[in-house]
Amino acid sequence: MTVAASGPLLETEGLTRRFGGLTAVDHVDFQLFPGEIRALIGPNGAGKTTFVGLLSGRIPPSEGRVRFGGEDVTRLPAHARMARGMAYTFQITSVFANLSLFDNVALAVQRRLARGEGLEAETMAALDRVGLAGRARQTAGDLSYGHQRLLEIAMGLAQRPRLLILDEPTQGLSDGEIEGFKALVRDVAAEATVLLIEHNMDVVMSLATRITVLDMGARLAEGDPAAIHADAAVQRAYLGG
Template identity: 55%
Template sequence: MPLLEAHGLIKSFGGLRATDTVDLAVEPGTVHALIGPNGAGKSTLVNLLSGRILPDAGRIVLQGQDISKAPAYRRVQMGIAYTFQITSVFPNMTIEANVELAAMARHKARDAMAQAVDHALETVGLSDRRQQLAGDLAYGHQRLLEIALGIVQKPSLLILDEPTQGLGDAEVQWFVDLLKSLRSETTLLLIEHNMDVVMAVADTITVLQFGRVLASGDPESIQSNAAVQSAYLGG
């Protein structure tokens, strides 16, 4: 059974169908990449899946349970963590306090929370800096902190919206290594523009165009798909 399914999802803004009858199946234990040109509806789709916005029509199913109407905080408790494209870090709080705050959304017991915070900081390599103010971090480290905010919730599905945006080549390589290492602890749904990253980490790729699914499959089948090549990969 897929971990997460979307069936016929529709979301319009005014006259524009940002998400147009989208079906999606995210299999457990995989890295699933969402790609497509700017404005294709990638962020809208993950906003629907995480509950930040509600669909006009269609269904979202998590492990067999219909969550289409569940509010975002409930979906966090059910195991869906989501990091925003625009930074969601509080600059005047320490790194540790930022991660603790995110942990509170999921964990009730203090011990479990402290352990999850340690684990999340270790995983992204920020343990040594935990007492620093988040606002003092370099941009690349802030992006790592955002991932820690997701990991600390021990999600069964971690949704990342363009985690490597704005990073230099060396930093992008940290993220490739990190995303590969995360696969053993959570399923990943990843919006990513950098095709080198997508090809390095994805098991499955879904291509969106004009709010619709243009193609979905393994990296090889997507790379050799003629419609995808002309729409997106540029040749």
């Protein structure tokens, strides 16, 4: 898919967040186009999770703007951005531990459906996409950490988002599950834009169409995987070259 032919799905201008004397995100300009699988990388403390918190509406900015689908959403809370088609899975799992896998995903489906029609079918379809349909009646809190991450992705997919933001999604997954995750993201990208915050560079380099690198809260570099891998500044700051 050629992404440059249309305007950005998500855009920031001068996006900044300060916590007291610390500037966690420093005047970041960012554009994400429909159909992309974009990776956001950087060393620990680079501001990645704060940045996606600003994108999703969980953290208010100190300065700057966020636009989603051409609309200024800077002051909209997370639930309002979700209603517009943005889904965000967390670095730390946020499943309802005492509910079944089915009920966790059904709650996400219900946010989108005006009526309950098709609730069971759509819930099971989302679980099936992440390989958890056979565990639908299991209690979510009994899952391994990696499988809780997959459940959270199913909850995001159940919302049929225009933008799916995945924060450290492969943490806790086995090598085989990571391969399944890659296939899933490629499948999702046919219908939604994906923003991936990920430390596993094999995953990043094999999935991303473009990569944005943050360092000390600012945008250090941006480009395709080959360009990022060869960038001297990125090598010094993050890749260990």
